[in-house]
Amino acid sequence: xxxxxxxxxxxxxxxxxxxxxxxxxxxxxxxxxxxxxxxxxxxxxxxxxxxxxxxxxxxxxxxxxxxxxxxxxxxxxxxxxxxxxxxxxxxxxxxxxxxxx
Amino acid sequence: xxxxxxxxxxxxxxxxxxxxxxxxxxxxxxxxxxxxxxxxxxxxxxxxxxxxxxxxxxxxxxxxxxxxxxxxxxxxxxxxxxxxxxxxxxxxxxxxxxxxxxxxxxxxxxxxxxxxxxxxxxxxxxxxxxxxxxxxxxxxxxxxxxxxxxxxxxxxxxxxxxxxxxxxxxxxxxxxxxxxxxxxxxxxxxxxxxxxxxxxxxxxxxxxxxxxxxxxxxxxxxxxxxxxxxxxxxxxxxxxxxxxxxxxxxxxxxxxxxxxxxxxxxxxxxxxxxxxxxxxxxxxxxxxxxxxxxxxxxxxxxxxxxxxxxxxxxxxxxxxxxxxxxxxxxxxxxxxxxxxxxxxxxxxxxxxxxxxxxxxxxxxxxxxxxxxxxxxxxxxxxxxxxxxxxxxxxxxxxxxxxxxxxxxxxxxxxxxxxxxxxxxxxxxxxxxxxxxxxxxxxxxxxxxxxxxxxxxxxxxxxxxxxxxxxxxxxxxxxxxxxxxxxxxxxxxxxxxxxxxxxxxxxxxxxxxxxxxxxxxxxxxxxxxxxxxxxxxxxxxxxxxxxxxxxxxxxxxxxxxxxxxxxxxxxxxxxxxxxxxxxxxxxxxxxxxxxxxxxxxxxxxxxxxxxxxxxxxxxxxxxxxxxxxxxxxxxxxxxxxxxxxxxx
Numbered sequence: 248x249x250x251x252x253x254x255x256x257x258x259x260x261x262x263x264x265x266x267x268x269x270x271x272x273x274x275x276x277x278x279x280x281x282x283x284x285x286x287x288x289x290x291x292x293x294x295x296x297x298x299x300x301x302x303x304x305x306x307x308x309x310x311x312x313x314x315x316x317x318x319x320x321x322x323x324x325x326x327x328x329x330x331x332x333x334x335x336x337x338x339x340x341x342x343x344x345x346x347x348x
Numbered sequence: 349x350x351x352x353x354x355x356x357x358x359x360x361x362x363x364x365x366x367x368x369x370x371x372x373x374x375x376x377x378x379x380x381x382x383x384x385x386x387x388x389x390x391x392x393x394x395x396x397x398x399x400x401x402x403x404x405x406x407x408x409x410x411x412x413x414x415x416x417x418x419x420x421x422x423x424x425x426x427x428x429x430x431x432x433x434x435x436x437x438x439x440x441x442x443x444x445x446x447x448x449x450x451x452x453x454x455x456x457x458x459x460x461x462x463x464x465x466x467x468x469x470x471x472x473x474x475x476x477x478x479x480x481x482x483x484x485x486x487x488x489x490x491x492x493x494x495x496x497x498x499x500x501x502x503x504x505x506x507x508x509x510x511x512x513x514x515x516x517x518x519x520x521x522x523x524x525x526x527x528x529x530x531x532x533x534x535x536x537x538x539x540x541x542x543x544x545x546x547x548x549x550x551x552x553x554x555x556x557x558x559x560x561x562x563x564x565x566x567x568x569x570x571x572x573x574x575x576x577x578x579x580x581x582x583x584x585x586x587x588x589x590x591x592x593x594x595x596x597x598x599x600x601x602x603x604x605x606x607x608x609x610x611x612x613x614x615x616x617x618x619x620x621x622x623x624x625x626x627x628x629x630x631x632x633x634x635x636x637x638x639x640x641x642x643x644x645x646x647x648x649x650x651x652x653x654x655x656x657x658x659x660x661x662x663x664x665x666x667x668x669x670x671x672x673x674x675x676x677x678x679x680x681x682x683x684x685x686x687x688x689x690x691x692x693x694x695x696x697x698x699x700x701x702x703x704x705x706x707x708x709x710x711x712x713x714x715x716x717x718x719x720x721x722x723x724x725x726x727x728x729x730x731x732x733x734x735x736x737x738x739x740x741x742x743x744x745x746x747x748x749x750x751x752x753x754x755x756x757x758x759x760x761x762x763x764x765x766x767x768x769x770x771x772x773x774x775x776x777x778x779x780x781x782x783x784x785x786x787x788x789x790x791x792x793x794x795x796x797x798x799x800x801x802x803x804x805x806x807x808x809x810x811x812x813x814x815x816x817x818x819x820x821x822x823x824x825x826x827x828x829x830x831x832x833x834x835x836x837x838x839x840x841x842x843x844x845x846x847x848x849x850x851x852x853x854x855x856x857x858x859x860x861x862x863x864x865x866x867x868x869x870x871x872x873x874x875x876x877x878x879x880x881x882x883x884x885x886x887x888x889x890x891x892x893x894x895x896x897x898x899x900x901x902x903x904x905x906x907x908x909x910x911x912x913x914x915x916x917x918x919x920x921x922x923x924x925x926x927x928x929x930x931x932x933x934x935x936x937x938x939x940x941x942x943x944x945x946x947x948x949x950x951x952x953x954x955x956x957x958x959x960x961x962x963x964x965x966x967x968x969x970x971x972x973x974x975x976x977x978x979x980x981x982x983x984x985x986x987x988x989x990x991x992x993x994x995x
Contacts, residue, residue: 267973271973271977279969340968
């Protein structure tokens with residue numbers, strides 16, 4: 248069964264929207280990091296879809312790069328979360344606003 | 349090489365004495381004097397090469413094209429150099445005695461040597477820039493030496509006044525030099541003179557002369573820039589003798605004589621210099637008649653005599669004007685040094701009303717002063733007779749009968765006030781112990797003449813051998829009497845000496861009366877001046893009740909003369925007060941409402957901008973993320989609309 252690329256793109260858009268809403272609406276940093284992973288994966292899905300549709304492997308290569316970056320981002324993000332919340336009473340990103348002007 | 353030695357030996361002395369003064373102590377005086385003496389001997393040795401055709405020229409540095417700096421010893425600068433180093437040497441020797449015991453003995457000689465160096469820079473330079481440098485340096489040296497006793501407020505004020513006045517002149521000179529450089533692109537005297545009539549048209553020449561004359565008026569104490577000279581007497585007496593009588597103040601005469609080709613080319617400039625010189629001569633002489641401070645009398649007489657010189661060189665009687673410089677250097681140094689002996693012996697008393705009868709107490713000082721007075725008055729046979737006659741007759745020969753009348757009248761006034769000085773100081777009873785009020789002397793704590801001379805007395809004088817002060821004066825007596833004979837008659841050695849000097853021959857000679865008649869007239873006026881002085885101060889009756897007479901005269905002096913024609917008051921009113929008013933206006937209006945307000949506005953506006961941007965910086969990551977998304981959405985919408993539609 249061949250699924251039309253439009254469906255993949257639509258799924259990608261839905262995933263991206265969920266990710267954006269998660270980043271914006273949630274205050275738990277872990278959830279936010281997970282939402283960011285959703286954003287990455289939505290982008291990956293779109294890249295792979297277009298690569299297949301246009302028969303151009305650049306999209307695949309980009310997907311791999313994004314996966315690598317996502318792994319690095321997750322590691323750094325978790326490290327920041329661990330360090331930051333060792334010093335803060337609650338797990339809430341709005342509390343970590345000491346650098347505001 | 350020798351010329352460089354002449355030039356640099358005083359500088360070496362200045363640096364040496366300045367750097368090692370405390371170590372050298374009493375050796376500073378002899379070392380400083382010896383260097384000036386060496387410089388004088390070297391100058392004498394250069395006589396031959398300086399008077400040879402083409403003069404002596406030593407190129408030093410070449411900078412831009414046409415900008416060659418060098419030293420030049422021609423006949424004119426030779427005369428000046430000989431006076432500067434020769435009279436300078438005698439005054440240095442005199443100072444060893446006069447300044448003995450002063451706390452800053454070495455500093456004094458360092459400054460004096462520096463002055464000689466500066467003055468030599470001025471006269472030995474072969475270009476206008478070097479001239480300006482020397483011009484500025486002598487002003488600086490003068491400032492140092494007037495303010496030598498810097499713990500006296502009056503001396504500091506006088507030094508500052510002299511410096512400011514001199515800077516006014518420097519600006520005029522700079523203007524003239526800028527004009528020369530702009531028109532010619534060259535700075536050497538030879539180039540400048542070659543340009544007269546070609547690159548420099550008559551209007552430019554006149555402007556250059558005006559600029560030079562402003563400098564000359566400030567340095568040589570010509571009306572209206574003369575007010576610093578009487579105050580400059582705050583310096584030690586040898587300084588007054590060397591700088592403010594014999595050499596520096598005659599720099600203006602040198603300047604005009606040096607630029608003789610320019611002055612010869614501009615009748616208007618000659619007119620101006622002659623009139624200002626004549627005005628200075630007579631106004632200085634009149635003020636000399638009402639002064640009581642012995643140094644101020646001599647200061648006004650200096651002003652008056654320089655007025656003569658400027659009048660002489662101004663109208664084109666260059667040899668006469670320069671000759672008056674030569675004789676004046678001797679007799680005025682003589683007078684000042686003689687006055688210095690008196691001041692030194694009377695523990696810094698400078699008020700002639702407190703003197704009297706010094707003829708018997710100080711016969712040598714009397715002799716010295718007498719010779720000086722006879723010379724300055726132009727008594728036949730003494731040096732001043734020949735030179736003053738030259739100048740006065742020169743004005744007539746140049747066709748200025750009014751200036752001639754002024755010159756003759758001033759000669760009479762000169763005789764009056766100089767003999768007044770002589771009678772009051774040396775004849776009658778000694779009045780040093782008379783109560784000040786009985787003499788009509790206003791007792792004010794800051795009076796320039798009587799009070800304020802404490803600095804010298806702080807350390808007890810262990811008097812130096814009097815010979816050290818008397819010998820230079822005794823040596824000066826000879827030229828004071830005899831130097832005038834150099835210019836005796838037609839074809840005199842002096843006139844021969846300057847034959848063919850650039851610009852000197854241009855003076856027209858069309859006298860309205862023979863020289864002998866003119867001499868007779870001058871002598872008659874001088875005799876009248878002497879008679880008046882004798883009648884008022886010299887007769888037995890006048891000497892008997894001298895105290896009452898002096899008191900009367902002190903109280904009755906016209907205020908306009910006491911205040912020296914209100915020049916100082918006018919400057920106070922015009923420049924000082926208006927500057928202060930401008931300053932306070934700036935303080936009240938510009939500073940708070942423009943400058944401070946501007947700074948404040950910058951601060952306020954940046955604070956306001958900060959508030960504005962601060963509202964975006966919530967510190968909430970979600971808000972940032974939302975704005976990020978919003979921005980991306982805007983981009984997407986833009987591209988979708990712009991390119992989506994076009995496809």
